[in-house]
Amino acid sequence: MNAPLVCTTVAQLREEVAARVAAGAASVGLLPTMGALHRGHLEIARRTRAENDLAVVSVFVNPLQFGPGEDFESYPRRLDDDVALLAEEGVDLVFAPSVEEMYPDGTPVVSVTSGAAGAMLEGATRPGHFDGALTVVNKLFTIVAPGPATPFRAYFGEKDAQQLLLMQRMVRDFDHRVEIRPVPIVRSERGLALSSRNQYLSAEQAEHALVLHSTLVALAAGELTLEQARRRVDAEPDVSLDYLVTVDPATLTVQEPRPGALALVAAWVGPTRLIDNMRIPA
Amino acid sequence: MNAPLVCTTVAQLREEVAARVAAGAASVGLLPTMGALHRGHLEIARRTRAENDLAVVSVFVNPLQFGPGEDFESYPRRLDDDVALLAEEGVDLVFAPSVEEMYPDGTPVVSVTSGAAGAMLEGATRPGHFDGALTVVNKLFTIVAPGPATPFRAYFGEKDAQQLLLMQRMVRDFDHRVEIRPVPIVRSERGLALSSRNQYLSAEQAEHALVLHSTLVALAAGELTLEQARRRVDAEPDVSLDYLVTVDPATLTVQEPRPGALALVAAWVGPTRLIDNMRIPA
Incomplete structure (x- = not known):
């Protein structure tokens, strides 16, 4: 080549x-x-x-x-x-x-x-x-x-x-x-969305960061309410939630979780800010 | 055609x-x-x-x-x-x-x-x-x-x-x-810069509006200071000065009148806002 x-x-x-x-x-x-x-x-x-x-x-x-x-x-x-x-x-x-x-x-x-x-x-x-x-x-x-x-x-x-x-x-x-x-988002085998900033994470922080994806999966599957999902992210050691919301994917208007909505999460893992998102199946 | x-x-x-x-x-x-x-x-x-x-x-x-x-x-x-x-x-x-x-x-x-x-x-x-x-x-x-x-x-x-x-x-x-x-600006025979808004002017206002051009001419010729020019526009009946400044034509930064500067004027003539400008000869 x-x-x-x-x-x-x-x-x-x-x-x-x-x-x-x-x-x-x-x-x-x-x-x-x-x-x-x-x-x-x-x-x-x-x-x-x-x-x-x-x-x-x-x-x-x-x-x-x-x-x-x-x-x-x-x-x-x-x-x-x-x-x-x-x-x-x-x-x-x-x-x-x-x-x-x-x-x-x-x-x-x-x-x-x-x-x-x-x-x-x-x-x-x-x-x-x-x-x-x-x-x-x-x-x-x-x-x-x-x-x-x-x-x-x-x-x-x-x-x-x-x-x-x-x-x-x-x-x-x-x-x-x-x-x-x-x-579409490319993820590590264990689900962490790939980002240039992942290199700032220690091995331990990378482990904690997995909570973002796993929580989105549970939220999208209807296993957690939005409030439970927020608490789950925030409860993870070394992880501090900024926002976890669901929005209309066409307008980004915040709305309740519903089929077709887009769940967006942002959190600091140690000093590193990470984001991830997932569609709630229609 | x-x-x-x-x-x-x-x-x-x-x-x-x-x-x-x-x-x-x-x-x-x-x-x-x-x-x-x-x-x-x-x-x-x-x-x-x-x-x-x-x-x-x-x-x-x-x-x-x-x-x-x-x-x-x-x-x-x-x-x-x-x-x-x-x-x-x-x-x-x-x-x-x-x-x-x-x-x-x-x-x-x-x-x-x-x-x-x-x-x-x-x-x-x-x-x-x-x-x-x-x-x-x-x-x-x-x-x-x-x-x-x-x-x-x-x-x-x-x-x-x-x-x-x-x-x-x-x-x-x-x-x-x-x-x-x-x-370049197109003007009436008597010097008024052509504008779609000139049609809002009464015949009398159009007469008063000539002060914009005549003042720029006098300023560009060095016959008036900036302050004298401002007073002249503002003294015209039915004309209310907004600004008369000279700027660097490349950056619009306000500067004192000098060769090559651009003199900018804006005024209300009755209820109609008019603008005009003229380069000070280099």
């Missing part, structure tokens, strides 16, 4: 996409990431590769989506490892720009906002997070977009449920010519 | 643009308007026509850019007249969508914001105005964009100086593949 071409500037990426579309690539897939790729990402990369003639993965630790006191500085950066993993998946292009390339004038004057929908749930403890993520993905969409004649898809994991919904809203509200393809 | 084709849906406009580009149109120009076209618009339409193979004018009274208590309901709507005027200029396509077509789910969940830069000057008395204007123009850019291989230009008048600057910022911050082409 050939190594992907690593593009570090917007102009270079645009030239490469245009050249490959001109050379016959009939569809383009984009997977936006912050790197530190794990099996969850690679599962999505595999789908991006399989479903498109040209597979592009961006690797960019986006400062706008980290709040003050969050882990922007310490967020893992290992581009060489990421590129090697993406080579195995047959990805064509890796876009790995610097912060200066993406934000040449510093914090953008004009940006994307999700208002109230981005201020609830994850947004309540991470002010500005979703606006930052939307702002950079909006840029990636306009940078990569191959033009109206070429199908363009972008891939997001279902693990970040609120992010996925807001990305779908942005595509609709901004008329972006891209189709969002959601990819 | 053929009448322009009037498209009322996003899908129809996209099809038309794609078909005409496929048929050989090598460049696309877009003039976004709210209709009620006057000579100022037609001057810009003429440039859009002259500089592009395909000339598109949008006519959409955008509710998002009107504040509560502003004139959204009473804003003039006369599409037939507008189309007839644009026919004379040889415009190819008019995009005249309904509010429901542009905002099918009501107020968009995800939108564009200009933060502090959109909250000063005009934004101070019109909260949300620039965010609304940016949100709709962002949509127009993604709707009309002909693809990377075809030059795409959008035309904005210099009269709305802050709007022009913010549109330029949005293009840069969002990586839109469109070139903004500013068009």
Whole structure:
């Protein structure tokens, strides 16, 4: 398998996409990431590769989506490892720009906002997070977009449920010519949703973190009420619940558990914040 | 001259643009308007026509850019007249969508914001105005964009100086593949900057409104200090000054009058708010 071409500037990426579309690539897939790729990402990369003639993965630790006191500085950066993993998946292009390339004038004057929908749930403890993520993905969409004649898809994991919904809203509200393809959560054998932040967990904390998934399973099976589920998570040693709610998956409006609803959980395990979610069977 | 084709849906406009580009149109120009076209618009339409193979004018009274208590309901709507005027200029396509077509789910969940830069000057008395204007123009850019291989230009008048600057910022911050082409202010013979809102002025008010231009001329010529200029506008019967400042034209930062600076004035003439601006010669 050939190594992907690593593009570090917007102009270079645009030239490469245009050249490959001109050379016959009939569809383009984009997977936006912050790197530190794990099996969850690679599962999505595999789908991006399989479903498109040209597979592009961006690797960019986006400062706008980290709040003050969050882990922007310490967020893992290992581009060489990421590129090697993406080579195995047959990805064509890796876009790995610097912060200066993406934000040449510093914090953008004009940006994307999700208002109230981005201020609830994850947004309540991470002010500005979703606006930052939307702002950079909006840029990636306009940078990569191959033009109206070429199908363009972008891939997001279902693990970040609120992010996925807001990305779908942005595509609709901004008329972006891209189709969002959601990819199911990838889990460890014992059920822990894969996340770049899992590496911050000690072996013991990783054990405690399993309560998130097992509680969602019991809740989805109707074995626990919402209140019992909350107590179960919070009772786990070293685990502190932030929220466990069920929402309408189309609007994220909080509602009682019911068939088709989406159960969302967020908790700190030691100092590490983890999220997970599960649909209640219809 | 053929009448322009009037498209009322996003899908129809996209099809038309794609078909005409496929048929050989090598460049696309877009003039976004709210209709009620006057000579100022037609001057810009003429440039859009002259500089592009395909000339598109949008006519959409955008509710998002009107504040509560502003004139959204009473804003003039006369599409037939507008189309007839644009026919004379040889415009190819008019995009005249309904509010429901542009905002099918009501107020968009995800939108564009200009933060502090959109909250000063005009934004101070019109909260949300620039965010609304940016949100709709962002949509127009993604709707009309002909693809990377075809030059795409959008035309904005210099009269709305802050709007022009913010549109330029949005293009840069969002990586839109469109070139903004500013068009100089068109004035009446006696100097009044043309505006759709001039029709709200009585003959007497239109006379008083001339103080805006004459004061800018005197300020730009160094015949008045900023304070004298402010007093002169405010002393005019039926005219109430909002602001008269000089700014750095690249950043809109307020600065003392100096060669190359941009003088911006806003005033109410009777109940009608007017703006004007002029560069101080370098």
